[in-house]
Amino acid sequence: MSKKNGPEPFFRPKKNRWYVEVGGKHVNLGPDEAQARVRWHQIMAGTPASSLIPGQLPDGVLVCRVIDLFVGWSHKHRPGRTAEWYQKHLQSFLDSLPDAATLTVDQLRRLHVTNWIDAHGNWGANHRRGAITAVQRAFTWAEREGHIAKSPVRGIEKPPAKRREQVLTIEEFQSLLARIKDPCFRDVLEFCWETGCRVQEIRLIEGRHLRFDRGRVEFPPEEAKGKKRWRFIYLTPRAEEIVRALVARHKVGVIFRNTDGKPWDAQNFNNRFCRLQHRFGREELKRRGFVLDPARVAEFAETLHPKKKVAGKTFPKAPNELLREARKKLTIKAAKKLGTKYALTTIRHSFATRLLEAGVDHITVAALMGHVDATMLSRVYSHVGEKTDFLRVELLRASGACAAGQVGAA
Missing domain, CATH: 1.10.443 (hpI Integrase; Chain A)
Incomplete structure (x- = not known):
């Protein structure tokens, strides 16, 4: 493209970034060429360069697109079971959205998540907490990586985690x-x-x-x-x-x-x-x-x-x-x-x-x-601390040993 039609983006291999010259200054367009050209077109259309965040997806990015990016990243950088766990919850969340194909990040609200959770009344407290965490993690990751300006699902109230109380005796x-x-x-x-x-x-x-x-x-x-x-x-x-x-x-x-x-x-x-x-x-x-x-x-x-x-x-x-x-x-x-x-x-x-009660x-x-x-x-x-009878026996045993030691010293 000629100069009279406007500057074109150019790539700097050492910095692994695309740039465009605007007003005598080089504006960082990010490492991805496709996204860089989208931001370049935004600048050419009159969007102030200072309002564009390098690596950020353009305005109106779809929720499903952000989730796809996060799931893809998870499969590359997290253990397979963890990535599958994220994918399962996030797919369930997308399925709950009536307009999942067109909903954008700026339209996403916390109520979309709470409505999804409330629709699964059979989920326990830990399951609900994990599901909310999975959705929040996707958008926190997107914010941290610069794909979006701010996560829209911060501050959702989560149920406290419940510890599994079951302990089996040998019998x-x-x-x-x-x-x-x-x-x-x-x-x-x-x-x-x-x-x-x-x-x-x-x-x-x-x-x-x-x-x-x-x-x-x-x-x-x-x-x-x-x-x-x-x-x-x-x-x-x-x-x-x-x-x-x-x-x-x-x-x-x-x-x-x-x-x-x-x-x-x-x-x-x-x-x-x-x-x-x-x-x-x-x-x-x-x-x-x-x-x-x-x-x-x-x-x-x-x-x-x-x-x-x-x-x-x-x-x-x-x-x-x-x-x-x-x-x-x-x-x-x-x-x-x-x-x-x-x-x-x-x-x-x-x-x-069992091992702690055995004295290990x-x-x-x-x-x-x-x-x-x-x-x-x-x-x-x-769970030893919950067994008061065991703790008392241990106290008496220790007290007896101490008393015997004192008698021997005397």
């Missing part, structure tokens, strides 16, 4: 195992109980990580949480027995697999614990002599879909079919309320408490669990 854990017939899932639970490993770690263990001569599993820094230091999972005799059998069966790839021979994922674990919750609930219903109210069953049956599909054809459901379906669904709902829902993190918490010091337990120091252990995992 309770044995009772849990007794209800599990699947040997693959039993291996997972027992290994977690014996070692206190993280959920994501058990999904990643391969034969190459096993060092039986050192009695441990070894993850190099690039595969460990935080990606800064080695992670060692020390093996008890039972834990070693489990992984020896598994590595003999799966010589290539991860060794903990489900009954289909596929690696476990978070949803697999959640489904198994949901089934256990239902089983616990049904046992409790039976113990209580639970009987469904026929009037409630009939009322609920009227709300069910009246038709069914068989071999691609649609047929009306018979009255007894609707009643049977209603009884089944109401029983499941009642069982879910009474059944206890566990998770692998419950077993990890129990590991920490905080620093050692923290090291066994893969923490840098004992801060996280004291704040999140240790």
